[in-house]
Amino acid sequence: MFVLENNQLAYSTPIERQFAVSPTVRAAGYGIAAVTVDGNDVEAVFAAVRAARERALTGGGPTLIEAQTMRMHGHGAHDDMRYVAPELLAAWVERDPIERQERRGAALGVDVAALRGEIDAIVEEAVAAALASPLPDPASVLAGVFLRGRARAARQWARALERLRCRCGGRCVMAVRTYLQAISEGLREAMRADERVFVMGEDVAAFGGAFKVTDGLVEEFGEQRVIDPPLAEAGIVGTAVGAAIAGLRPVCEMQFADFEHKHLYRRVKEELPDGTYETPMTARVAREGTDLTVIAYGAMVHTALKATTNLDDASVELLDLRSLVPLAALIAEHAFEHLDAPIHRLATPDIPIPFSPPLEHAVLPNIERIRDACRDLLTY
Numbered sequence: 001m002f003v004l005e006n007n008q009l010a011y012s013t014p015i016e017r018q019f020a021v022s023p024t025v026r027a028a029g030y031g032i033a034a035v036t037v038d039g040n041d042v043e044a045v046f047a048a049v050r051a052a053r054e055r056a057l058t059g060g061g062p063t064l065i066e067a068q069t070m071r072m073h074g075h076g077a078h079d080d081m082r083y084v085a086p087e088l089l090a091a092w093v094e095r096d097p098i099e100r101q102e103r104r105g106a107a108l109g110v111d112v113a114a115l116r117g118e119i120d121a122i123v124e125e126a127v128a129a130a131l132a133s134p135l136p137d138p139a140s141v142l143a144g145v146f147l148r149g150r151a152r153a154a155r156q157w158a159r160a161l162e163r164l165r166c167r168c169g170g171r172c173v174m175a176v177r178t179y180l181q182a183i184s185e186g187l188r189e190a191m192r193a194d195e196r197v198f199v200m201g202e203d204v205a206a207f208g209g210a211f212k213v214t215d216g217l218v219e220e221f222g223e224q225r226v227i228d229p230p231l232a233e234a235g236i237v238g239t240a241v242g243a244a245i246a247g248l249r250p251v252c253e254m255q256f257a258d259f260e261h262k263h264l265y266r267r268v269k270e271e272l273p274d275g276t277y278e279t280p281m282t283a284r285v286a287r288e289g290t291d292l293t294v295i296a297y298g299a300m301v302h303t304a305l306k307a308t309t310n311l312d313d314a315s316v317e318l319l320d321l322r323s324l325v326p327l328a329a330l331i332a333e334h335a336f337e338h339l340d341a342p343i344h345r346l347a348t349p350d351i352p353i354p355f356s357p358p359l360e361h362a363v364l365p366n367i368e369r370i371r372d373a374c375r376d377l378l379t380y
Contacts, residue, residue: 001052002032002064005039007071010231012083012207018230027064039067040097043104076210083206138362141354177272180265184213187251189276191221194249198225200236201253210255211265259353260364261298268302282322289317292378297321300365307370314378341380346373 004023008015019026024034033055037048045067052063070092074081081089102112177185191197198221199214205228208215218226229236233254240250286301291314296304301320308316321327328343348363 001049001056002027002062003049004064004066006066006068008068009071009075009084011075011079011203011210013203013205013228013231017228023064023066032062032064033060034064034066036066036068038095039069040092040095040100042097042101078210079207135358136354136356138358141359141362142349142351175272175274176269178266179268180211180213182270182272184215187214187217188220190249190251191217191225193276195225196247197249197251198227198243199251199253200227200229200240201251202231202236202255203228204253209253211262213265214253259360264299264302279322284320284322286318286320287316289315291315292374293317293319294370294374295319295321295327297324303365303367304370307367308374311371311374312378314374316374341377344373344377346370 006015006023010018022036024036027034035048035051037044039045045065048065048067052065055061055063070089072089072092073079102116105115106112187199191199199217201209201214203210204214205218205223205226208217214226229239236252236254240252243250283295286305287308292308294304294308294316296318297320301318304318308314308318328345331339332343346365346369348365351363354360354363
């Protein structure tokens with residue numbers, strides 16, 4: 001028995017934009033019996049499940065139950081659901097499954113108010129117990145991840161020394177922009193300059209992207225160049241590779257991994273020149289130095305800048321990577337005799353990034369850990 005809760009949206013992209021046929025028709029292609037029911041009707045779902053169970057027990061094979069419903073709130077706290085018509089939401093409010101079942105219970109003589117009070121008490125007790133529970137111990141963050149031993153941190157780096165080249169003849173107009181604004185403007189400039197450039201990814205069109213990087217692009221460039229594909233990362237990448245081979249210039253949006261680097265979007269601001277210029281895919285020297293070289297990328301560049309400022313009067317160079325290659329291995333192989341100390345890698349352990357804030361803070365490199373690592377190398 002396969003139960004499909006069809007809430008009609010993959011974030012902001014409606015199901016009709018993702019599939020040419022209904023789930024029940026697709027099930028038929030696999031030889032599976034399928035039925036569509038009102039997912040907001042408890043008794044209709046119960047009847048469908050009971051029938052599917054009987055079918056399976058009597059040798060009739062599997063059944064797909066498509067329970068149609070509607071997601072009544074945003075995909076996340078930042079989602080205002082502006083992509084759903086208000087009248088559609090209003091229609092589904094009238095089909096609320098709890099209120100529907102309350103009316104049925106009342107018609108059978110059930111004391112609905114008393115029953116709701118009992119349920120509210122159970123929920124409130126559970127919430128209070130959860131809020132009173134202690135947060136996880138940071139010392140437990142590695143428990144159960146590996147079969148034996150502690151996790152070994154390993155990262156691949158890239159290094160080069162070419163700086164940003166601005167092609168405006170020294171007459172650049174500098175304006176302060178956030179990381180997000182810079183990416184958005186860069187996309188617009190590329191799409192205006194070259195019709196082969198298109199953006200494809202999760203919720204980049206109607207919703208404007210999870211962080212609004214692509215907000216307004218579909219209005220300017222149309223749905224043929226700002227595409228909401230099905231929620232399938234492998235499909236997005238495969239399609240982009242094929243498009244690139246065919247001569248187009250795809251830009252893929254994979255939304256985000258839920259940890260520190262997403263804060264760059266609005267927390268980092270910098271003066272940037274107007275007009276078209278190139279950023280080479282090599283490392284940027286964020287700060288020059290002669291005693292120690294720190295290599296970082298993304299959010300860690302800004303953390304490392306703070307950590308190595310006024311570090312025991314040491315002159316610390318900081319490289320900001322723009323691409324990743326096995327840098328540490330290359331340095332060890334080709335420049336070993338020029339090193340005054342062994343390469344030190346500072347990163348998160350090889351574990352899933354925890355959701356709990358204390359555990360997340362326990363594994364992410366921070367200013368103190370960076371300063372301690374620098375001092376260890378400086379005194380080697």
